[in-house]
Amino acid sequence: MNAIPAQEIKRRGIAAVDDLIAKGDLHVIRNNQPQYVVLSEERYQELIVAEQEAYYARVRASLEDLKEGRVKRGTADDLIKELKLED
Incomplete structure (x- = not known):
């Protein structure tokens, strides 16, 4: 640069x-x-488009995970216990 x-x-x-x-x-x-x-304005717009595409890809992947049952449902307390964040 x-x-x-x-x-x-x-x-x-x-x-x-x-x-x-x-x-x-x-x-x-x-x-x-x-x-x-x-x-440049052109480079800025390229970065904005790339950021939007990455965001949409993450949302699509998350929805696919949900659809395929790869998402655990639970409470925040369950997550804390699973991550072993409690003493």
């Missing part, structure tokens, strides 16, 4: 970002630490 000091953005403005964002995502460095990430 590309990196740029925050001071460079302050000095050059958005042109400093434009030069690097074409090469990929961009870390903004502040106080010698990465503080922010700048993404």
Whole structure:
């Protein structure tokens, strides 16, 4: 991932970002630490879609587990006992 000091953005403005964002995502460095990430709108939308697809896949898998009887039903107390979280 590309990196740029925050001071460079302050000095050059958005042109400093434009030069690097074409090469990929961009870390903004502040106080010698990465503080922010700048993404193109296209890359941002790709991440949003991927997140939604992963969420839907988890829901589908959970529903399949429920349908196939792989889900135990019980109380919170039952779960605590099963996980051996009680002393």
